[in-house]
Amino acid sequence: MDLVANVLLSAGASPAMISCVEEIPEFTPKTHALYINVGTLTADRLPGMMMAAQVANDCNKPWVLDPVAAGASGFRLRACLDLLKLRPTVVRGNGSEIMALFKGSVDENSKGADSTHESTDAVAAAKSLAQSSGSIVAVSGAVDIVTDGQRVVGAKNGVAMLQKITATGCSVTALIAAFVAIDPSQPFEATATALSVFGLAGEIGMSKANGPASLRTNLIDALHGLDRTTVLQHANVSNI
Amino acid sequence: MDLVANVLLSAGASPAMISCVEEIPEFTPKTHALYINVGTLTADRLPGMMMAAQVANDCNKPWVLDPVAAGASGFRLRACLDLLKLRPTVVRGNGSEIMALFKGSVDENSKGADSTHESTDAVAAAKSLAQSSGSIVAVSGAVDIVTDGQRVVGAKNGVAMLQKITATGCSVTALIAAFVAIDPSQPFEATATALSVFGLAGEIGMSKANGPASLRTNLIDALHGLDRTTVLQHANVSNI
Amino acid sequence: MDLVANVLLSAGASPAMISCVEEIPEFTPKTHALYINVGTLTADRLPGMMMAAQVANDCNKPWVLDPVAAGASGFRLRACLDLLKLRPTVVRGNGSEIMALFKGSVDENSKGADSTHESTDAVAAAKSLAQSSGSIVAVSGAVDIVTDGQRVVGAKNGVAMLQKITATGCSVTALIAAFVAIDPSQPFEATATALSVFGLAGEIGMSKANGPASLRTNLIDALHGLDRTTVLQHANVSNI
Numbered sequence: 001m002d003l004v005a006n007v008l009l010s011a012g013a014s015p016a017m018i019s020c021v022e023e024i025p026e027f028t029p030k031t032h033a034l035y036i037n038v039g040t041l042t043a044d045r046l047p048g049m050m051m052a053a054q055v056a057n058d059c060n061k062p063w064v065l066d067p068v069a070a071g072a073s074g075f076r077l078r079a080c081l082d083l084l085k086l087r088p089t090v091v092r093g094n095g096s097e098i099m100a101l102f103k104g105s106v107d108e109n110s111k112g113a114d115s116t117h118e119s120t121d122a123v124a125a126a127k128s129l130a131q132s133s134g135s136i137v138a139v140s141g142a143v144d145i146v147t148d149g150q151r152v153v154g155a156k157n158g159v160a161m162l163q164k165i166t167a168t169g170c171s172v173t174a175l176i177a178a179f180v181a182i183d184p185s186q187p188f189e190a191t192a193t194a195l196s197v198f199g200l201a202g203e204i205g206m207s208k209a210n211g212p213a214s215l216r217t218n219l220i221d222a223l224h225g226l227d228r229t230t231v232l233q234h235a236n237v238s239n240i
Numbered sequence: 241m242d243l244v245a246n247v248l249l250s251a252g253a254s255p256a257m258i259s260c261v262e263e264i265p266e267f268t269p270k271t272h273a274l275y276i277n278v279g280t281l282t283a284d285r286l287p288g289m290m291m292a293a294q295v296a297n298d299c300n301k302p303w304v305l306d307p308v309a310a311g312a313s314g315f316r317l318r319a320c321l322d323l324l325k326l327r328p329t330v331v332r333g334n335g336s337e338i339m340a341l342f343k344g345s346v347d348e349n350s351k352g353a354d355s356t357h358e359s360t361d362a363v364a365a366a367k368s369l370a371q372s373s374g375s376i377v378a379v380s381g382a383v384d385i386v387t388d389g390q391r392v393v394g395a396k397n398g399v400a401m402l403q404k405i406t407a408t409g410c411s412v413t414a415l416i417a418a419f420v421a422i423d424p425s426q427p428f429e430a431t432a433t434a435l436s437v438f439g440l441a442g443e444i445g446m447s448k449a450n451g452p453a454s455l456r457t458n459l460i461d462a463l464h465g466l467d468r469t470t471v472l473q474h475a476n477v478s479n480i
Numbered sequence: 481m482d483l484v485a486n487v488l489l490s491a492g493a494s495p496a497m498i499s500c501v502e503e504i505p506e507f508t509p510k511t512h513a514l515y516i517n518v519g520t521l522t523a524d525r526l527p528g529m530m531m532a533a534q535v536a537n538d539c540n541k542p543w544v545l546d547p548v549a550a551g552a553s554g555f556r557l558r559a560c561l562d563l564l565k566l567r568p569t570v571v572r573g574n575g576s577e578i579m580a581l582f583k584g585s586v587d588e589n590s591k592g593a594d595s596t597h598e599s600t601d602a603v604a605a606a607k608s609l610a611q612s613s614g615s616i617v618a619v620s621g622a623v624d625i626v627t628d629g630q631r632v633v634g635a636k637n638g639v640a641m642l643q644k645i646t647a648t649g650c651s652v653t654a655l656i657a658a659f660v661a662i663d664p665s666q667p668f669e670a671t672a673t674a675l676s677v678f679g680l681a682g683e684i685g686m687s688k689a690n691g692p693a694s695l696r697t698n699l700i701d702a703l704h705g706l707d708r709t710t711v712l713q714h715a716n717v718s719n720i
Contacts, residue, residue, distance in 0.1 A: 016352025112496025166485035211701025221451025245646035256592025461691025
């Protein structure tokens with residue numbers, strides 16, 4: 001939650017972290033986008049997540065789902081599938097998470113939040129999941145995949161060491177939510193742009209990094225310093 | 241909680257984070273000051289907060305309240321007002337939070353923990369709240385305001401980029417608690433000094449920062465390195 | 481949890497943080513080692529901790545206990561002693577924590593997670609606790625102590641400023657779990673090596689640190705960059 005909030009602040013967004021069912025119906029309508037992350041899932045927290053998604057739908061707010069470790073257990077998989085039925089605007093996971101959602105089955109080799117599949121292995125699964133769910137589906141990896149079920153683009157910015165920092169996946173999903181909030185009518189474009197911008201900040205940050213922790217610092221600093229010209233020059237997004 | 245604990249450790253304090261009702265009556269008397277932060281409020285956590293404040297009062301320990309996002313929802317506002325009735329030694333919020341407590345009403349434009357008001361717009365509210373509550377009231381902003389209901393001082397140290405780091409507000413409130421613990425008979429002076437010292441550490445940290453994340457690192461390092469001479473030379477506190 | 485996960489990732493491990501009783505029986509058998517840390521103990525979380533330890537035992541997975549602030553309250557002490565009965569492979573605490581477990585009594589001078597005893601004051605307690613519990617017992621301090629009840633070694637790497645960073649103790653216990661996972665038949669050697677490697681990363685990180693926050697960054701970077709040669713050259717472990 002710390003990295004997620006700092007990424008959002010650095011990008012110019014204003015995060016509020018609320019998990020309390022007493023507050024969700026009242027506060028959700030004041031937001032520009034809702035982000036649900038099942039990382040620290042418990043049976044107690046699930047009703048709040050479901051309620052928040054429903055409130056967002058009721059007041060036409062875009063919402064974004066991060067199905068962290070979706071295939072790690074039956075309980076977690078069912079929670080993610082139940083949230084998916086509430087039709088998030090965007091779903092962003094790694095290869096293993098998106099394949100678990102597509103197959104609807106637990107991953108016997110799950111390593112939790114770390115993927116055991118390449119994003120490119122999950123293109124067909126992502127496309128099919130986008131068609132059945134009605135959501136934009138994004139798959140993070142060496143190449144980030146984004147699909148609306150018809151179109152497929154690949155965002156190639158980023159560096160491998162980002163995987164050695166906890167919650168970078170959670171953070172890029174939060175950035176997607178912030179980008180979708182700007183123009184909810186174009187979630188496909190917003191998702192591809194957010195993935196590319198985050199990856200680009202990682203590339204800039206990597207140039208002076210000595211390891212994962214200085215990369216984390218530099219990533220946030222770079223995100224805060226990014227301007228339109230740099231993004232247009234270095235964003236690497238293309239059809240697949 | 242991570243930033244709060246690291247700020248306290250860097251300043252020479254010894255933080256213990258406890259939210260378990262079974263431990264509060266036994267551990268609270270061993271502390272030098274209690275700090276209650278409603279940031280991650282849930283209905284489950286509120287009874288522990290109320291209990292801790294009561295135990296602190298019963299054993300004459302100073303305690304400090306951070307009414308995070310007080311105006312974001314009715315539930316949160318009522319929780320903050322209930323805690324306020326237990327007469328914290330100090331309350332520290334941003335402009336929007338202090339005005340919500342003063343008015344006793346939900347803020348329809350609430351952005352959660354981010355303020356939509358300048359601290360200087362909240363001077364009258366802070367003064368009145370200090371009179372009615374019996375607490376020292378502090379309002380963070382470009383100028384930090386501290387009042388006991390009669391006196392009003394402004395602490396002008398700090399840099400704007402601190403607002404781009406999550407939990408800096410929570411952290412400065414924790415530092416206030418640590419300073420109040422040193423001499424509970426002078427909470428007004430302790431509060432103004434803590435705000436000024438934290439802001440000064442931000443100024444020193446900013447000189448070599450490339451963005452919010454390196455500022456966060458430098459802020460903690462600077463706080464750890466501050467000495468009495470530097471503070472006396474650069475602290476900028478004056479009557480308003 | 482943030483520092484713990486980043487330390488594990490930097491060292492090449494793959495952490496998954498799960499506290500949900502619905503998931504524990506299904507996910508624990510997929511891990512190579514379990515780590516239980518009572519830092520944020522609540523009555524709600526304890527059953528999950530007990531269950532996870534039992535599942536780990538049932539499927540012969542090594543597990544490691546960090547009895548954070550064991551002597552801070554009766555509730556916390558009993559929780560730690562109950563977990564200890566489930567015979568962790570390794571227990572790692574500071575001097576005050578290990579002495580509280582050994583004595584089975586609350587520490588009236590407890591400062592929470594910060595120790596009020598030197599590790600070297602706890603050698604006899606650690607040895608006796610290792611004999612009665614059947615666990616490897618490690619005591620962090622200026623010299624880190626490791627004992628199986630017969631042998632006692634001291635690991636002398638590390639720098640004092642690590643104590644000014646929250647969760648460094650929690651993180652080194654996590655690293656012990658990762659090392660024990662590699663060869664569960666040699667937990668004594670794994671524990672001493674993990675303590676030494678973490679301390680060595682601290683020494684390397686300290687050379688360019690300006691305070692606790694840059695040390696934290698450098699520590700993780702150094703851990704990620706460590707190679708076998710450097711460890712063999714600089715690890716400082718000897719019999720006591």
